[in-house]
Amino acid sequence: MNQIRTLKGTHDILPSDSQKWQRLEQIVHKVSQRFGYEEIRTPIFEETRLFSRSVGEDTDIVSKEMYSWEDKNGTSITLRPELTASVVRSYIQHNLGGQAPVQRLYYMGPLFRRERPQKGRQRQFHQFGVEAFGSENPEQDAEIIAIAWHILSECGLSENATLRLNSIGSPLCRTAYREALKDFIRPNLAQFSETSQTRFETNPLRILDTKAEHEQKLLEGAPIVSDCFTEEDKVHFESVQRFLNAMNIPFLIDEKLVRGLDYYSRTVFEFTSTKLGAQDALLGGGRYDKLVETLGGKPTPGIGFASGMERFLIAMGDQTIESKMDIYFVCLDEAGLSTALSLSNELRHAGFSVISDPLRRSLKAQMREANKSRARYAIILGETEMETDSVVLKNLEKGEQETVSQKNIKEKLKNLTI
RNA sequence: GUGGGUGUAGCUCAAUUGGUUAGAGCACCUGGUUGUGGUCCAGGAGGCUGUGGGUUCAAGUCCCAUCACUCACCCCA
Structure with missing residues (x-):
């Protein structure tokens, strides 16, 4: 198969x-x-x-x-x-x-x-x-x-x-021109290709389009449309x-x-x-x-x-436009998933673009993913943060990070004018 | 519908005159001690060489067929 x-x-x-x-x-x-x-x-x-x-x-x-x-x-x-x-x-x-x-x-x-x-x-x-x-x-x-x-x-x-x-x-001029063109071609019609001969009946104007050199020669001196304007x-x-x-x-x-x-x-x-x-x-x-x-x-x-x-x-041509995300949400602990999802969603309502990692992989792997997504910030939620109702907000361009309370994260990001 | 060119990993390409287990780069995955990305290093996964037949001790390599892609003719945007 x-x-x-x-x-x-x-x-x-x-x-x-x-x-x-x-x-x-x-x-x-x-x-x-x-x-x-x-x-x-x-x-x-x-x-x-x-x-x-x-x-x-x-x-x-x-x-x-x-x-x-x-x-x-x-x-x-x-x-x-x-x-x-x-x-x-x-x-x-x-x-x-x-x-x-x-x-x-x-x-x-x-x-x-x-x-x-x-x-x-x-x-x-x-x-x-x-x-x-x-x-x-x-x-x-x-x-x-x-x-x-x-x-x-x-x-x-x-x-x-x-x-x-x-x-x-x-259309009036076209009819007149069509006849004029046919009159011009008719004496040499036999020398034209088969398709051109068919077009002679169906759509003589198209013969003008021909790329065959010998036909172009035959067309030299043919009447032009403007003659019939x-x-x-x-x-x-x-x-x-x-x-x-x-x-x-x-x-x-x-x-x-x-x-x-x-x-x-x-x-x-x-x-x-x-x-x-x-x-x-x-x-x-x-x-x-x-x-x-x-x-x-x-x-x-x-x-x-x-x-x-x-x-x-x-x-x-090639003009690749890189897409950018605001935030990549990293969650380290299965117990934190509900919080991670609800925070991510809240941030999206506020207009931020947020990817939340769905693979439950290591912090390293998630951070690598965050980097690839070209997100400006990573938000990290692990055991420590869960205990204090906070998250780590990391600026991926500068490499700096700080702990921010979950309550304030939205305002914090707004003030950073992503 | 007619002709030419090309088919090897997800992508770009290698593989002497036919000769062992078909390689590389990029991408991907996992690591480089506890929870931190890019760069670097190490490892891993990934192919019935488009498909079918033939020649040969031996075919990715030669022959035939077929399919696909591609460019061109025709015509159109």
């Missing part, structure tokens, strides 16, 4: 790592709230059609990476492979748009995609993201990007991160850039940046990091002005981004 272990592409987050996670989570909460965004939490699984409709049937995510199964009543259920769709579903379901013209939401949590794992990519992974509903104006785009920029800065990543920006135009698209994109400049957020126009999900329109962007491997996208997002409608809501513009928390943590 071989050992049971985590499934491929899933990992335990052990205490040595969870501190880093908590730090990142705190930054996300803090920065999002600083911009007036509120947290939304949606279920881990949803109806399958939510994702197929929004993300797109032909995307890799929907066509081959979802964990789906049939529930006992016959509905097809899927572990969420992304979160924008769920947030939009929730926005519609609870008519959030009716409560305020602009809804600002952020989220974090696990997502599931059945891919081959590699650096920065797992089957269960975590994202945080923000979404803003209700404004189609470029200042909203700029704000969303600014949130991303702030979080990256707080994590110390802005130095090694590059913002790639593009506009794929309004409407006047509004153009003004919108220019305004986004102007606002980013005003906020001193550096960016790079990347005309090849298309983004894989079907629902994007106009602004798309991505932050890449030099600290990652081949999967170098820390964060990606864009505008999705038609998505709410697609999922059955009232036409409502929206924009947001999602970012991979594992990738953030890789990019952030």
Whole structure:
């Protein structure tokens, strides 16, 4: 019988790592709230059609990476492979748009995609993201990007991160562009790879993403999206850039940046990091002005981004934060355990962090443990102390100790302002 | 789904051309006289060398298979 272990592409987050996670989570909460965004939490699984409709049937995510199964009543259920769709579903379901013209939401949590794992990519992974509903104006785009920029800065990543920006135009422009691109490719279609040929029908824009050199050559001189921009698209994109400049957020126009999900329109962007491997996208997002409608809501513009928390943590590197305790409670005598427990508890009520040793080992062993816990103080309760209703309070940093009555220990510690 | 790399103690790694009982550091445990941590010293525990087969007098070492991990392709965060 071989050992049971985590499934491929899933990992335990052990205490040595969870501190880093908590730090990142705190930054996300803090920065999002600083911009007036509120947290939304949606279920881990949803109806399958939510994702197929929004993300797109032909995307890799929907066509081959979802964990789906049939529930006992016959509905097809899927572990969420992304979160924008769920947030939009929730926005519609609870008519959030009716409560305020602009809804600002952020989220974090696990997502599931059945891919081959590699650096920065797992089957269960975590994202945080923000979404803003209700404004189609470029200042909203700029704000969303600014949130991303702030979080990256707080994590110390802005130095090694590059913002790639593009506009794929309004849905109208997209249709026109799609045709123009197809017209351009069609004469040489036979020279493209099989996947590109499939995309020619399903999602021609994705062909632009190709990394194959000979295909890149064939694409030279292809029409670019901006050729098909409407006047509004153009003004919108220019305004986004102007606002980013005003906020001193550096960016790079990347005309090849298309983004894989079907629902994007106009602004798309991505932050890449030099600290990652081949999967170098820390964060990606864009505008999705038609998505709410697609999922059955009232036409409502929206924009947001999602970012991979594992990738953030890789990019952030090792920055161990040592946890500290206030007090390590050492008890030397079984007869003293009740007193030890009650004193420890009292101190915790007073706000101190206290570990009480549960192994009944020697004083030496308990003191060693106290030292390892990085506690500032050890409280020792032995036979002698029991007799006089006192404890020994030892300052572990200075090595000094004194006897304090049990009655006064709480006040004593408060005065020491741990 | 396709390719490459790697599997020896909890972790990081050793182990001559195949050759006795597979080692070290860190971590862990116990001690170094009565009830005191870190440093130091001594001792201890911990491995079916990923698994299964094969070659050989002899396999951690060579061969095959399998599994796992990992990196990359694809795609994405």
